[in-house]
Structure formats: structure tokens, C-alpha cells
Amino acid sequence: MRSVRALASTALVGLTATALTACSLVGGGDDDERAADGSTPPGGSEVVLVTHESFTLPEEVLAAFEEESGYRLKVRSAGDAGSLTNRLVLTKSSPLGDVVFGVDNTFASRALEEGVIADTDVERPAGAATYDLEAGEGSDDLVPVDTGNVCVNIDDTWFAREGLEPPTTLDDLTDPAYRDLLVVPGATTSSPGLAFLLATIAEEGDGWADYWERLVGNGAKLVDGWSDAYQVDFTQGGGKGDRPIVVSYDSSPAFTLDGEGGTTTSALLDTCFRQVEYAGLLEGAENPEGGEALLEFLLGPEVQAALPESMYVFPVRDDVELPADWARFAEQPTEAYAVDPAEIAANRDTWLREWSDVTTR
Known part of the structure; x- marks a missing residue:
């Protein structure tokens, strides 16, 4: 198990791009990149994730998304969760990407009220619905990804x-x-x-x-x-x-x-x-199909299992086994x-x- 300092250093190395600067997380590929089944992904070959500065996942997990979907994944870092929400509101007429991850329950209402989150119909895995926002306009469009x-x-x-x-x-x-x-x-x-x-x-x-x-x-x-x-x-x-x-x-x-x-x-x-972090499709996204695929991947077992040791948060799926050290020391x-x-x-x-x-x- 690495220390908090080591984990944080890994995150910072992985996200050294300045705020709002896009960077490919897991490599290149040309515009004809295809999914694992050989099909060409709809909506363009690139999907852009707008997220906070603490976002980090193992390269092999992100590579799996690219291989399975055929999309190249890029991120745009926009500071902390509060800064992230503010940037989404300020740029809603020209969205910064296709998907946002990291809007939490303290800022979610503002993102919804400002109309920056698009309609989506992503199926929740077992346990995730526990963390849904309370009923309200657009509340189903923000998908819970992690909690702590x-x-x-x-x-x-x-x-x-x-x-x-x-x-x-x-x-x-x-x-x-x-x-x-x-x-x-x-x-x-x-x-x-x-x-x-x-x-x-x-x-x-x-x-x-x-x-x-x-x-x-x-x-x-x-x-x-x-x-x-x-x-x-x-x-x-x-x-x-x-x-x-x-x-x-x-x-x-x-x-x-x-x-x-x-x-x-x-x-x-x-x-x-308690905090819950959400992901959602951005209104006006250039690649909504890719955005939907990314939302589903964030709720998948690979990402959910990687969250504890990558971002120090609990998965929302209830079928993911926590690391042994979490079971002992991450008491809720x-x-x-x-x-x-x-x-x-x-x-x-x-x-x-x-x-x-x-x-x-």
C-alpha cells in the first residue's frame, strides 16, 4: 500500500497539464480507431472528460476503455469540484467536453439548475441507486460514481x-x-x-x-x-x-x-x-454517444474496483471488494x-x- 503522499504525487504527475488543457491519458491512435469488436465508434473517435484536479485512474483501466469502445479518451482538468462546477456554468454555451466527473452533492443542484447536464439514461449497477440525488428536475441525469x-x-x-x-x-x-x-x-x-x-x-x-x-x-x-x-x-x-x-x-x-x-x-x-461524486453528459456535447459509453464505463467493475487506491473514495457498486487495508482502517x-x-x-x-x-x- 502506498502512502497518501505517494498516491497524491501519482495523481499530480498524471495531471500536470494546466487547468482546462486537454491531455490524452492513455496514448494515441488515429481517427480510424476501432472498438474491440472492429466497429467504428459513432460520434467521432475522441471523447473528452472534464474533471477535477484529483482525478486519476490506473493507465491499464483507461486503456481498457479505449480498447473496448474505440474512443480515445482525453481529460480537461478544471480545479476542485467548486471550480469545476463554476467553469461548467461559465462555458455552458460552448461546453468544455462531453462528460463531467466530480460534481458532488454540495454543488450538484447548481449544475442542474444552470442546465449544463444533458438527459441521459445510464443504468445504475447494484447499490449505486442508493446515492442518487433526491427527486427533482434532472436529478436522474447525474450518475453517482463514488462516495466518501x-x-x-x-x-x-x-x-x-x-x-x-x-x-x-x-x-x-x-x-x-x-x-x-x-x-x-x-x-x-x-x-x-x-x-x-x-x-x-x-x-x-x-x-x-x-x-x-x-x-x-x-x-x-x-x-x-x-x-x-x-x-x-x-x-x-x-x-x-x-x-x-x-x-x-x-x-x-x-x-x-x-x-x-x-x-x-x-x-x-x-x-x-457524506459526499457523493457524480458524472453526467454535458449539454451540447460534441460526442454524446462517446459520453454515454464513458458514463457506463465509470460505473463498470474495473473503474469501481480501482477507485479506493486511486482516489481514496468508496465505490458505489455493492459488488466490489475493498482492499484489505480499507477493510481495516477506512472506517465509515x-x-x-x-x-x-x-x-x-x-x-x-x-x-x-x-x-x-x-x-x-
Whole structure:
């Protein structure tokens, strides 16, 4: 098992193209490229996937899609999930590609309301329908691909060394005992940051802004995204950081193994907010047939089995066996925080403005 740092490095190497620059993921081929059955794919030989900066899958998995479908796959990276959704809205009259992957349940309503997702009829595999968006216009057109929980993580080795009892709840994070120990990705600049904000709203209700005042007053550090928080500032992220508390995922402890059969970190399961990432066909796609084929492939057993060790997320299929280390260390909460998608849609902009005001005072 590789560490989080190694996995993240692999992802970054695989996606070194600048945002919105297309790159072939698995090689060339000419315009007469054919599917495995010898047929020429309809709608053109190239299919373009627009996704977030953390997208990565094994080359052999992506090569299988090209071989089976006959399409060449290209990706366009558009930042984090929030940036991705914004770019889709801004470019909806001239879409960036054929398929989007990485719009999560905190931004899905905006993508649907803005009309950037086209009608599609992709069959869900066993278990996937559990993660469908709640009923609403266009809700069936975003297909769930993966899931996970955004949770506060702690460096167990740091707390043991310092002889300090670690926090367990959101409220604990405002305790002076944990001053200057927490790093958080921003709610306006990252999907895990927004998920963490929503967890605090679910917990604190109308008092969430006061909670954030206390949190920031207790020295919480705000950074742009997950990579900055985990890989740079977190003490177990590989960047020699000095913060032993970080907002990350319930799967993160499966990647911080100590080489002796254990892990050096824990996810605080009473702090979690569930995320689901979706894929959809873009309205106005140049190659809708290729887009449909790619959506079906993302739900197929090859991609679903590769998700845990490639992107640290759980598959939505219930017939996929998880890696052994996940079974031991990627513990999921029995009950996670949730906010109704309609409430998110109605209040997201207001909440983000208020959050920005509170955190920049």
C-alpha cells in the first residue's frame, strides 16, 4: 500500500497539464480507431472528460476503455469540484467536453439548475441507486460514481508524543487545548471545505457563524484546498507540516500505514459529512454517444474496483471488494451529518458570503 503522499504525487504527475488543457491519458491512435469488436465508434473517435484536479485512474483501466469502445479518451482538468462546477456554468454555451466527473452533492443542484447536464439514461449497477440525488428536475441525469465522508483527521502519533488527549467532536476543536493545531481547506475554494462548513451548519444550526468565529479565534488555519491542507500543513501529510488536525476523509487512515500493521492517523467519525461524486453528459456535447459509453464505463467493475487506491473514495457498486487495508482502517461513520440538497441550493451563496465575512475579520 502506498502512502497518501505517494498516491497524491501519482495523481499530480498524471495531471500536470494546466487547468482546462486537454491531455490524452492513455496514448494515441488515429481517427480510424476501432472498438474491440472492429466497429467504428459513432460520434467521432475522441471523447473528452472534464474533471477535477484529483482525478486519476490506473493507465491499464483507461486503456481498457479505449480498447473496448474505440474512443480515445482525453481529460480537461478544471480545479476542485467548486471550480469545476463554476467553469461548467461559465462555458455552458460552448461546453468544455462531453462528460463531467466530480460534481458532488454540495454543488450538484447548481449544475442542474444552470442546465449544463444533458438527459441521459445510464443504468445504475447494484447499490449505486442508493446515492442518487433526491427527486427533482434532472436529478436522474447525474450518475453517482463514488462516495466518501469528509471528516476531521488527527495525527495519533503526535498526540501520543505530546501526551495530549485528542479531540473527538466539532465542538472540541474550539477548545484552547487545540489552539493552532487545525488546518481546514476553504469552503469557497474546495469541496471538502464546503462539506466541512455544511457539517458545522448541520451541528450548530443558526449558530454556525458564532462557531466559526470561535474556531478561527482558536487559531484554525484556512488554506485553498485539500492538497494544501493535507500534504503541506498536516503533520502526517509528507510535507513536514506542523498541524496535527486536518479536514480530510474517512478513508485517509488507510493510506498512512506505519509499516507495522497499524496506521498513524484516525478519522473522527463524529465530525463527518457524506459526499457523493457524480458524472453526467454535458449539454451540447460534441460526442454524446462517446459520453454515454464513458458514463457506463465509470460505473463498470474495473473503474469501481480501482477507485479506493486511486482516489481514496468508496465505490458505489455493492459488488466490489475493498482492499484489505480499507477493510481495516477506512472506517465509515454509522451516521454522518447531512443537509437537504434543496436547502443547500437555496442558501449556498449566502452561507459562503457569511463564511467569508467571518473568516476574514
